Amino acid sequence: MTLSGKTAIITGSNSGIGLGIARELARSGANVVLNSFTDSDDDHALAASIAQEFDVDAKYIQADMSKGDECRALISKAGGCDILVNNAGIQHVAPIDEFPVEKWDAIIAINMNSAFHTMAAALPGMRERGWGRIVNIASAHGLTASPFKAAYIAAKHGVVGMSKTVALETAQEPITCNAICPGYVLTPLVEAQIPDTMHEYNMSREDVVKNVMLTRQPSKEFATVEQLGGTTVFLCSDAAAQITGTTISVDGGWTAL
Numbered sequence: 001m002t003l004s005g006k007t008a009i010i011t012g013s014n015s016g017i018g019l020g021i022a023r024e025l026a027r028s029g030a031n032v033v034l035n036s037f038t039d040s041d042d043d044h045a046l047a048a049s050i051a052q053e054f055d056v057d058a059k060y061i062q063a064d065m066s067k068g069d070e071c072r073a074l075i076s077k078a079g080g081c082d083i084l085v086n087n088a089g090i091q092h093v094a095p096i097d098e099f100p101v102e103k104w105d106a107i108i109a110i111n112m113n114s115a116f117h118t119m120a121a122a123l124p125g126m127r128e129r130g131w132g133r134i135v136n137i138a139s140a141h142g143l144t145a146s147p148f149k150a151a152y153i154a155a156k157h158g159v160v161g162m163s164k165t166v167a168l169e170t171a172q173e174p175i176t177c178n179a180i181c182p183g184y185v186l187t188p189l190v191e192a193q194i195p196d197t198m199h200e201y202n203m204s205r206e207d208v209v210k211n212v213m214l215t216r217q218p219s220k221e222f223a224t225v226e227q228l229g230g231t232t233v234f235l236c237s238d239a240a241a242q243i244t245g246t247t248i249s250v251d252g253g254w255t256a257l
């Protein structure tokens with residue numbers, strides 16, 4: 001499967017799933033644009049290391065996905081794209097009546113509104129190129145709910161709905177739009193939740209992983225960033241040309257329960 005000559009923009013890709021997706025797209029020959037809100041030497045070095053390892057063009061463009069104008073600027077600074085992966089995301093856990101308004105606004109902006117802005121900015125270029133693939137990273141929480149994650153769950157359900165809508169708007173064009181719904185993947189976002197949960201339930205790290213996180217994941221294993229990358233590459237392939245407006249769960253059976 002080759003994506004040689006295609007340019008992919010992956011939002012929120014200096015760590016975790018986004019980085020895994022960028023690496024797998026590059027492994028398949030795509031030129032990649034990495035992104036986050038930071039602008040460090042490490043960010044640019046990461047892009048350089050991907051370019052060298054996979055012999056593709058890779059660059060890093062700073063843009064804060066909480067801001068609509070920066071989301072749109074990311075697309076124009078990259079010169080448009082063939083493949084757009086909306087991956088940037090944050091999380092906050094609190095009961096709804098104690099949920100800080102600024103956390104609510106940030107989660108909705110970064111996890112959901114950013115996809116609206118990047119898709120709106122990228123679609124005209126995809127139409128000119130006559131080919132496009134949009135992959136939005138939602139979550140098992142885009143299909144199910146659990147307490148204390150209202151903003152995250154609202155945003156991820158929004159991403160799933162928006163993906164289906166864009167798929168219908170582009171159905172008669174050589175453009176697809178799908179959402180991937182991961183279960184638990186051991187990334188910095190998930191690592192950051194472990195200490196609080198250990199404290200809250202007075203549990204060991206091992207017990208939190210096994211008896212809190214992976215209780216909802218029948219496989220009892222974390223999905224990996226490489227598996228998320230491979231699923232993205234598949235959705236960008238010719239084999240997936242008629243797959244649009246759907247969700248693909250990579251969740252060890254979570255949403256089958």
Ligand code: NAD
Pocket residue numbers: 011012013014015016017018035036037063064065066087088089090110111137138139140181182183184185186187188189190
């Ligand atoms: P992560 O914290 O490792 O990665 C999040 C990425 O988003 C980072 O690159 C971060 O720099 C970037 N980011 C955060 N705020 C940003 C902003 N304002 N502008 C630009 N970039 C920003 O977490 P992850 O687990 O790799 O999460 C990636 C995506 O996968 C998120 O959308 C998350 O909701 C989703 N997801 C993760 C899991 C999981 O178990 N890890 C499960 C389901 C869905």
